[in-house]
Amino acid sequence: xxxxxxxxxxxxxxxxxxxxxxxxxxxxxxxxxxxxxxxxxxxxxxxxxxxxxxxxxxxxxxxxxxxxxxxxxxxxxxxxxxxxxxxxxxxxxxxxxxxxxxxxxxxxxxxxxxxxxxxxxxxxxxxxxxxxxxxxxxxxxxxxxxxxxxxxxxxxxxxxxxxxxxxxxxxxxxxxxxxxxxxxxxxxxxxxxxxxxxxxxxxxxxxxxxxxxxxxxxxxxxxxxxxxxxxxxxxxxxxxxxxxxxxxxxxxxxxxxxx
Numbered sequence: 001x002x003x004x005x006x007x008x009x010x011x012x013x014x015x016x017x018x019x020x021x022x023x024x025x026x027x028x029x030x031x032x033x034x035x036x037x038x039x040x041x042x043x044x045x046x047x048x049x050x051x052x053x054x055x056x057x058x059x060x061x062x063x064x065x066x067x068x069x070x071x072x073x074x075x076x077x078x079x080x081x082x083x084x085x086x087x088x089x090x091x092x093x094x095x096x097x098x099x100x101x102x103x104x105x106x107x108x109x110x111x112x113x114x115x116x117x118x119x120x121x122x123x124x125x126x127x128x129x130x131x132x133x134x135x136x137x138x139x140x141x142x143x144x145x146x147x148x149x150x151x152x153x154x155x156x157x158x159x160x161x162x163x164x165x166x167x168x169x170x171x172x173x174x175x176x177x178x179x180x181x182x183x184x185x186x187x188x189x190x191x192x193x194x195x196x197x198x199x200x201x202x203x204x205x206x207x208x209x210x211x212x213x214x215x216x217x218x219x220x221x222x223x224x225x226x227x228x229x230x231x232x233x234x235x236x237x238x239x240x241x242x243x244x245x246x247x248x249x250x251x252x253x254x255x256x257x258x259x
Contacts, residue, residue: 064098066098073146073177078103082102082105083103084105084106084146087110087146089152091111094119097120110128114129142169150177150178151179154197154200163208182248186247209251217252221245223242
C-alpha cells in the first residue's frame with residue numbers, strides 16, 4: 001500500500017456493519033480502510049504457507065513470515081556488508097522492515113500518514129512523516145543503501161519526480177526495489193482502488209528509471225508469495241513460477257558507481 005496526495009488521513013470510527021464515520025476533516029484513514037475494503041482474506045493454503053515461513057523465520061532468530069522480502073534482497077545484493085541503511089517509502093504498517101539483523105544499521109519507514117508511527121518506533125524503526133509528492137524526500141543525498149517502494153508508485157501522480165529523488169538519496173551502488181501492478185494483467189481491475197493514479201507495464205517501468213540514471217538489474221513478473229518462496233526453491237524454479245503467476249511487476253535497479 002502506498003501514499004495518496006490529499007493530505008493527512010484521519011482515523012475513522014468503525015461501526016457495526018463495517019461502515020466508517022469520518023472525523024474532523026471529512027477524510028478517511030486510507031491505512032485502516034485499505035485493510036477493511038481492499039485486502040483479500042487469506043485462504044487455507046496461504047495461511048499454511050505463512051505458518052511455514054514463520055517457522056523458518058523463527059529458526060533464524062526472527063519472529064514473522066514478513067521478513068523474507070528484505071532478507072532476500074540483503075542476501076542477494078549486500079552479502080558481507082554491514083552498516084546498511086534501508087528506507088521503505090510508502091511503508092504502511094512497516095511489514096517490509098520486519099527483518100532485524102546486525103547488518104542493518106537503520107531501518108527507516110517513510111509515509112505521509114502517522115497511523116502506524118508509534119508501533120513502528122516501538123519495533124526499532126525510525127518513522128519519517130513526509131508526502132513524497134510534495135518536494136524533496138527529507139533525507140540526505142547518497143545516504144541510503146536499499147530503497148523499497150512496494151505497491152506505492154501507482155498511487156503517485158509524479159513518478160518522474162519520485163525517480164529523481166530515488167536516485168538522489170541512494171548511495172552509489174545502492175539498490176532500489178519497486179513493485180507495481182502490471183496493467184496488462186490487471187486490466188480494468190487496476191481501478192478497483194480509487195487511489196490508483198498511474199498504471200505501468202514493463203516497458204514504462206524500465207523507461208522511467210533508466211531515463212533517470214538507474215541501471216536495470218532485474219525486471220520481471222512479481223507475485224509476493226512466490227517471491228518470498230524463493231527462499232525455498234532454487235533460483236531457476238523461483239523465476240519460472242514468477243513468470244507464469246506474477247500479475248505484478250518487480251523492478252530492481254542500481255545507482256551507478258561504488259560507495
